[in-house]
Amino acid sequence: MRVNRCVKTSPNELFIERLKQHSDFEMLYGWIIHSATEEYDFRTNKINRGTSRVRNYKKNVETRHFLYRKPGTDGYALINLPTMIAKMRNLVFLKTIFVEEKYSGNGIATACMDELKKLTLEIDKQAEDDETLSFRSCSLYCVPNSFWVSHWTEDNIQEIDWTSDKQVDGNLLDETEAEMDEDKIRMTWEQLRDWYIKLGFVEVRELMYYEYLDTSNTYQWRLVRQQCYSNRSIRLKRFPLLFPAENAGLHRGKADGIEDT
Numbered sequence: 001m002r003v004n005r006c007v008k009t010s011p012n013e014l015f016i017e018r019l020k021q022h023s024d025f026e027m028l029y030g031w032i033i034h035s036a037t038e039e040y041d042f043r044t045n046k047i048n049r050g051t052s053r054v055r056n057y058k059k060n061v062e063t064r065h066f067l068y069r070k071p072g073t074d075g076y077a078l079i080n081l082p083t084m085i086a087k088m089r090n091l092v093f094l095k096t097i098f099v100e101e102k103y104s105g106n107g108i109a110t111a112c113m114d115e116l117k118k119l120t121l122e123i124d125k126q127a128e129d130d131e132t133l134s135f136r137s138c139s140l141y142c143v144p145n146s147f148w149v150s151h152w153t154e155d156n157i158q159e160i161d162w163t164s165d166k167q168v169d170g171n172l173l174d175e176t177e178a179e180m181d182e183d184k185i186r187m188t189w190e191q192l193r194d195w196y197i198k199l200g201f202v203e204v205r206e207l208m209y210y211e212y213l214d215t216s217n218t219y220q221w222r223l224v225r226q227q228c229y230s231n232r233s234i235r236l237k238r239f240p241l242l243f244p245a246e247n248a249g250l251h252r253g254k255a256d257g258i259e260d261t
Contacts, residue, residue, distance in 0.1 A: 075108040092141070120138055149171065
């Protein structure tokens with residue numbers, strides 16, 4: 001007998017679908033199809049999981065990279081919103097936001113963030129009572145980490161294969177593990193943090209960690225608390241930031257000084 005199950009959509013997935021329909025945003029595409037693979041190893045009785053990479057015949061493979069155009073201007077911004085693990089799909093992670101230096105100072109990044117915030121609030125409100133969604137909230141979060149890149153120029157955007165990490169990253173530098181040279185820093189991480197806070201973001205330290213139940217031992221399950229941010233970020237107190245502030249309590253925990261009850 002076949003059982004029909006309702007497959008729910010996560011707020012993260014809904015966010016991407018709405019962004020694809022937004023007139024100010026354009027999804028960027030690539031050539032490479034990434035597919036999950038599973039192979040059973042009869043020698044060890046284990047399933048080996050991996051990823052296959054196949055070049056498509058057209059540059060039409062969707063990504064999580066978007067081009068934003070500010071209405072009425074020639075400027076643009078590039079953003080990356082990576083896929084989240086299932087447990088965290090009530091979050092939309094803004095990994096990067098980039099404005100070419102010749103367009104800086106025109107409010108493009110702020111205008112882009114305003115649209116992302118509007119969409120976050122829209123889906124957050126919908127999630128409160130929409131039974132087709134897998135979570136009851138939607139939040140946008142980021143880490144204020146300065147980075148430098150030279151090839152994300154306007155005339156090169158459509159030439160990049162946005163499914164290829166090598167082409168996307170190129171000569172990208174950031175301050176995850178070490179400080180960059182001063183001539184490559186347009187805004188320090190502290191200035192970025194203050195900018196996000198002015199936009200309504202708040203610090204949520206617990207997002208530096210990921211907790212999961214390890215069931216690999218049939219007889220003894222254990223709760224694992226894993227650090228998912230660099231030691232340098234923790235040492236600098238460069239904490240994750242979340243919007244809207246009203247949702248911070250849903251994600252705060254031990255790192256924020258809140259003990260489990």
